[in-house]
Amino acid sequence: MSVHVPMSTGSGAMGAATAASTKTRAATGSPLPPLEARALGRALTQVADMTDPFRMPPELELANACWRIGFTGPPGAGKSSLVGRMAVERHPGKRLGVLAIDPSSPVTGGAILGDRLRMDHLPGIEHVFVRSLAARSSTDGLADNLPDLLDLFTTHRFDEVMLETVGVGQPEVAGRSHVDTLVLVLPPDAGDVIQAMKAGILEVADIVVVNKADLPGARRMASNVTESVRESGHGSSWTVPVLLTCQDDAASITAVSQAIDHHRSWLAEHTSREAALLLRERHRTLRQLERMVRTELDQRPGEFFQMPVAQQMANVCAALVRQLDRSSS
Ligand SMILES: Nc1nc2c(ncn2[C@@H]2O[C@H](COP(=O)(O)OP(=O)(O)OP(=O)(O)O)[C@@H](O)[C@H]2O)c(=O)[nH]1
Ligand SMILES: [Mg+2]
Structure with a gap:
């Protein structure tokens, strides 16, 4: 289940993340x-x-x-x-x-x-x-x-x-x-x-x-x-x-x-505020992926880990891709 939160309008104008955005509303x-x-x-x-x-x-x-x-x-x-x-x-x-x-x-x-x-x-x-x-x-x-x-x-x-x-x-x-x-x-x-x-x-x-x-x-x-x-x-x-x-x-x-x-x-x-915000997005993606991988591994039985590591990883990655496909369709 995914939850929709209110979105701001606009197209993600990162380029506008300039000094102007550091001013307070009062200013x-x-x-x-x-x-x-x-x-x-x-x-x-x-x-x-x-x-x-x-x-x-x-x-x-x-x-x-x-x-x-x-x-x-x-x-x-x-x-x-x-x-x-x-x-x-x-x-x-x-x-x-x-x-x-x-x-x-x-x-x-x-x-x-x-x-x-x-x-x-x-x-x-x-x-x-x-x-x-x-x-x-x-x-x-x-x-x-x-x-x-x-x-x-x-x-x-x-x-x-x-x-x-x-x-x-x-x-x-x-x-x-x-x-x-x-x-x-x-x-x-x-x-x-x-x-x-x-x-x-x-x-x-x-x-x-x-x-x-x-x-x-x-x-x-x-x-x-x-x-x-x-x-x-x-x-x-x-x-x-x-x-x-x-x-x-x-x-x-x-x-x-x-x-x-x-x-x-x-x-x-x-x-650069833009660079800092992009770094934050990178961190979000990393946390999200870590969480997804952990959840996938939790669902695998013990025997799964007898497989060669490369095979385990390919299996988990394929499951993640299926999840992403489902949620974006
Ligand atoms: N003497 C003294 N006590 C203070 C001061 N500031 C806070 N306290 C006391 O320290 C205790 C802890 O204050 P909190 O603000 O709850 O501390 P906290 O870091 O948010 O605590 P946790 O959220 O539990 O980690 C309370 O009893 C406050 O009244 C201060 O400047 N001087
Ligand atoms: Mg506190």
Whole structure:
């Protein structure tokens, strides 16, 4: 079964993904169309619940892709609190979405801790949409259908979406390929986490936040992280800012928001958005294929794997081609 999500009109004008698309709606002065929050909520549930290993993704006008900001970090670092504050800080003049992915138990498929959003103050704000979803069967802490879930925010004409994921060390976990700006949120006592992250997430974070600056050890943690970031490097000329935040210190929240804007401007100046969006599509295809292959292999009996490997692969590929033919006819 495949689910049809609302599509944007147009012919996928990737070439138009220029600096103009980095302007906010407030900057361009165009009015916001009505937000169909209930339709979006239903579509998110529908896409999140899909178990079909094969889905034809919607044709999107990539040039209109909304800006995606990821917040990741260990459990309890204060990601939700920060995202909540950030939404208040950033929503004026924009349509802004918040999507939090909860880790879920692989055994029951249910979210362990349920909805832990600390954003009760947000749903009343016009043009701000908040949703929390369980990660389902995905093994890397992200929802299996995350690319499609995030696309829904583009089809519903959002300017910006903030994604919260629990990061435990691997860049994939952070959803690096799904977002434009990745913010790593750490608590003051994350020394062990930093050790574990050295070869991973620290290298792909665009901004590092040491939260709970009101607690002892935060400053020391920030200077340790600054050192680690300097050692590991970012792989580009972007200088990763390491910022201290405290939920009750409005100026510290504003500083993170400004760093996000700064990173966006830097990307617009130094990188190709078109290339970044195509890389994201590549990642989607890869994830989709991995999922389809895994599902096919799960259906094969043990004897299947006695065949020569080339024959096994040809058999699986033929089955995938049949599936694709069926779904496009
Ligand atoms: N002292 C202090 N506590 C904070 C701060 N920010 C958040 N907290 C507290 O830290 C706890 C965890 O906050 P969350 O925002 O739920 O953290 P999270 O990273 O989203 O947690 P998970 O989604 O469970 O991984 C809560 O009790 C918050 O009130 C802060 O700046 N200072
Ligand atoms: Mg949270």
